[in-house]
Amino acid sequence: MESNQLLFFLSALGAFNGFILSIYFAINAKKKIFANYFLSLLLLVLSIRIIKSVFFYFNPHLSNIFIQIGLSACILIGPFLYLSLKPNEEDKNQNWAKHIIPYLGGITILGILYPYVEHQQIWSWWIVKAIYFQWFIYIVLSFKYIQPIFQKLKEKESLKKIEVWFLSIYLGVAFIWLAYSSAAYTSYIVGALSFTFILYLIVLLLIFRNSSESVFFQEKEKYKNKEIDAEMLNLISQKFSIITEKELYLNPDFNLEEASKELKVTKHLLSQYVNEILGKSFSNLIKEYRIEKAKKLLETENNFTLESLGYDSGFSSKSTFFTAFKKATGFTPAEYQKSHSKSV
Structure with missing residues (x-):
């Protein structure tokens, strides 16, 4: 009771x-x-x-x-x-x-x-x-x-x-x-x-x-009335290429905080730059870099498993790699590799 x-x-x-x-x-x-x-x-x-x-x-x-x-x-x-x-x-x-x-x-x-x-x-x-x-x-x-x-x-x-x-x-x-x-x-x-x-x-x-x-x-409200000034915009643009030049995205744990430390820019400004100037979220941008890397590896490497190529591209797991690649390209990694080998 x-x-x-x-x-x-x-x-x-x-x-x-x-x-x-x-x-x-x-x-x-x-x-x-x-x-x-x-x-x-x-x-x-x-x-x-x-x-x-x-x-x-x-x-x-x-x-x-x-x-x-x-x-x-x-x-x-x-x-x-x-x-x-x-x-x-x-x-x-x-x-x-x-x-x-x-x-x-x-x-x-x-x-x-x-x-x-x-x-x-x-x-x-x-x-x-x-x-x-x-x-x-x-x-x-x-x-x-x-x-x-x-x-x-x-x-x-x-x-x-x-x-x-x-x-x-x-x-x-x-x-x-x-x-x-x-x-x-x-x-x-x-x-x-x-x-x-x-x-x-x-x-x-x-x-x-x-x-x-x-x-x-909503997330974009954080940036309202806080435009990045031209000098800072130019500085971030110059520094941002470091991510691709050093291929920092190949580290599966690479995130906004790690990027801000590497570029010596505050997380807020870096996030605002990626959202407003590049028009996407930081995580999606890094995913795009990894997929482009994976495509290059799939086109040139034939002696490694697809799973290992995914890890070499910066993905943390096989399922994450396969899902992201299929969503971005419309092909599974195996289909993409087979298609490219035919064209060659």
Whole structure:
């Protein structure tokens, strides 16, 4: 009995904290960008779903209309996750509406035509399963915005604070989906799990709150109104060639911090130069250098394994090399080497 009460307390507290955090992002975010509003709404619908599960488990006589509202809220979790991770510049034409209005209208019509109180079997067998499937589809779609972060983890690169934040949001929502979809009658456990997730977000928020790399800003906001002066721009341009001349990128652990030390330029200025002048991230630029090196080796070396050529090009693992090469060239390393040998 006491354990049940503790579960109820933790679960209810998780939902309550979710409501508070939702309000915080909606009202107090330093930068009014769409991503923050969608994050706010994501936490709101998660909290509605959690509190429904909690009260239903501990009070089975809960009003059916409240159960219907809680279940219906799930149809917006996936879209809000997707839109909260989506880069801000992609929403200039308000394409977000197509991810919300059809689902909101559809679940409302279904709720009117097939109210939960009269059609519980239809909800259990079809509607809820369809909602969880749609939620899963959006988790899959959202992965494209998280994939570069996983790639950085594979390559053992350090993550920016905003990347840690986005990864936490994505994994938290994915775990909650997994818990709901795999255990339909143990939703109270999801409440406790969600409490941990929300608490973790609050701790992250407190840690990042006073950071110059705020979670409320897109990465390019760091450089706003801070243009590199012409003299410094020329200096960095001259020094930057050192990376290719010395082939520093062949070191698998070579990163922005190592580059800034080698070039004797601050990390901030170097990052700004690569982002604004070269138009790409530092990690992607180094990956391009490594792929070009790999292409040369594949064209000239036939007595070494593809895996060893990948290591000689600066990649930290075989899988990282194969994935990056295929994505950049459209060929696997073996296909590229075979194609070149034919042309020769």
